[in-house]
Amino acid sequence: MSLDPNDLLRRMMDAAIAAADPAQCLPPHLLPLARADHKGRTVVIGAGKAAASMASAVESLFAAEAPDCGLEGLVVTRYGHGCATTWIEVVEASHPVPDVAGRDAARRILDLVSGLGSEDRVIALISGGGSALLTLPMDGVSLEDKQAVNRDLLKSGATIHEMNAVRKHLSAIKGGRLAAAAAPAALHAFLISDVPGDDPDVIASGPTVADTSTLADAKAVLRKYAITPPESVAKALDDAANETPKPGDAVLGKAETVMAARPQASLEAAAEIARAAGVTPVILGDAIEGESRDVATVMAGIAAQVARHGQPAAAPCVLLSGGETTVTVRGDGRGGRNAEFLCAFAVTLKRRMPELADRIAALACDTDGIDGTEDNAGVLFVPGDLERAEMAGIDLVGHLENNDGYSAFAALDRLIVTGPTLTNVNDFRAVLIL
Known part of the structure; x- marks a missing residue:
C-alpha cells in the first residue's frame, strides 16, 4: 500500500479542526433556546479564540428560527480571530498576555450581565484563550501586575490547571464571578474545551461555573515555580475575602453548562x-x-x-x-x-x-x-x-x-x-x- x-x-x-467548528457543534444544543417564546432580554456574551465564530453561529441559528429574537451582546476574541456578526459585537484583544482592550471588554461584559432580571437570559460562549482575553483584575491589582504574573507563569512550565488557579483568584470576572453577576437571570453556557480533562472550571478560568481551586492553591503554584509576585498580587492572594464562589453557593444562581466540543x-x-x-x-x-x-x-x-x-x-x-x-x-x-x-x-x-x-x-x-x-x-x-x-x-x-x-x-x-x-x-x- x-x-x-x-x-x-x-x-x-x-x-480534527472541522469537528470543533462552532457552526457544526453549537446548533443542536441551542435549538430549544432559539425556538423558545421568550419575553425577557437575551444577552450573548463570550470570550476565547472561538468566541467570534460561536457568536456568528448563534446569530445564524436564531435568525433562522426566531428572526425577531432581539439578540444583543458582546464577545472578546484574540487579535485576528474575529468574524462578521450582525447583533453581537466582537472585540479583539491580546493573547496570551492580556492588554487594555481585553480589560475594557471584560468590564463591558460584566456590566452587560449585571442588573438582569429573572425573566432575562444570558448565553455565554466560552472557549480556550478566554483566561487572557477576559481579564479584569480585582480591586487593588493593576493590569501591569497581572501581566507580569502571567508572563512568569507562561515561561515557568506550569500546567493550564495551575495557571488558571492563579488567574481566577486575581480576577473580578473569572472563577464563577461572571455567573454570580448574571444572577438571577438564567445562564446557558456553551463551552469548547481546550483543557485536559474538559474541566468547565478550567476552560477560560471558569467564569460561569463554581471554582474548585482555592487561594491556597494559587499561592502554592507561585511557590512551586519560584515566582515572586508583585506586592499587590501577594496581598490579594492573602485576603480571604477574595476567595471565589464554590460548588453549591447560592450566589451562582441558575446556570446550565453544555460542552459543545471536546478534544x-x-x-x-x-x-x-x-x-x-x-x-x-x-x-x-x-x-x-x-x-x-x-x-x-x-x-x-x-x-x-x-x-x-x-x-x-x-x-x-x-x-x-x-x-x-x-x-x-x-x-x-x-x-x-x-x-x-x-x-x-x-x-x-x-x-x-x-x-x-x-x-x-x-x-x-x-x-x-x-x-x-x-x-x-x-x-x-x-x-x-x-x-x-x-x-x-x-x-x-x-x-x-x-x-x-x-x-x-x-x-x-x-x-x-x-x-x-x-x-x-x-x-x-x-x-x-x-
Whole structure:
C-alpha cells in the first residue's frame, strides 16, 4: 500500500479542526433556546479564540428560527480571530498576555450581565484563550501586575490547571464571578474545551461555573515555580475575602453548562480518516500533559514499539493524541510547544532509532491555528527530513536546546500555516508509522 504521509497527516488535522467548528457543534444544543417564546432580554456574551465564530453561529441559528429574537451582546476574541456578526459585537484583544482592550471588554461584559432580571437570559460562549482575553483584575491589582504574573507563569512550565488557579483568584470576572453577576437571570453556557480533562472550571478560568481551586492553591503554584509576585498580587492572594464562589453557593444562581466540543471528538474524527486510508488509529489520550520534549521522547518510544514489534498495533498505524504540553523556556529561540515537541521527536529518532526514521512521519499543531506566539499552526516531519536537515546544516539538537523549533522547521519548509481556525480544542498530534 502506497501512502502519502504529508497528505494523510494534513487530512487528519483538517478533520480534527472541522469537528470543533462552532457552526457544526453549537446548533443542536441551542435549538430549544432559539425556538423558545421568550419575553425577557437575551444577552450573548463570550470570550476565547472561538468566541467570534460561536457568536456568528448563534446569530445564524436564531435568525433562522426566531428572526425577531432581539439578540444583543458582546464577545472578546484574540487579535485576528474575529468574524462578521450582525447583533453581537466582537472585540479583539491580546493573547496570551492580556492588554487594555481585553480589560475594557471584560468590564463591558460584566456590566452587560449585571442588573438582569429573572425573566432575562444570558448565553455565554466560552472557549480556550478566554483566561487572557477576559481579564479584569480585582480591586487593588493593576493590569501591569497581572501581566507580569502571567508572563512568569507562561515561561515557568506550569500546567493550564495551575495557571488558571492563579488567574481566577486575581480576577473580578473569572472563577464563577461572571455567573454570580448574571444572577438571577438564567445562564446557558456553551463551552469548547481546550483543557485536559474538559474541566468547565478550567476552560477560560471558569467564569460561569463554581471554582474548585482555592487561594491556597494559587499561592502554592507561585511557590512551586519560584515566582515572586508583585506586592499587590501577594496581598490579594492573602485576603480571604477574595476567595471565589464554590460548588453549591447560592450566589451562582441558575446556570446550565453544555460542552459543545471536546478534544476527544476531534481525535475520533481524525481516526476515521486514518481508517478510510487503511491505517489503524490508536488514540493514546486527549489529556496528555508534561514537558513537550519529554512527551516527544515517550511518543517516539511507542512509535518504535509499533515499528519493531507491531504493538500496540501493527503498521501502518497512527498514534493520535491531544492535551496541552508545556515548555520551560531556557533559550531565546522561536516556536510554540508543538514545534518544541516535534523538534524533540526528530532528535530522539536521530539519536536512538535512526534506522526507523524512514518509516515514521509526524504532525503536531495547535487547533486554533497559532502555535505559541508564532504565525504557524504547527509543524510536520516526514521520512527523509533527518537527511535533509543534515545536508542543509540544520542542527536539530542546537535548535531544541535554544527552544527554537520554529526556525528548524522553517528551514526544512515544514511549517503548517493555516491562519486562525476560529476554534480551539488544544493540541493535535499524529505519529504515523509505515
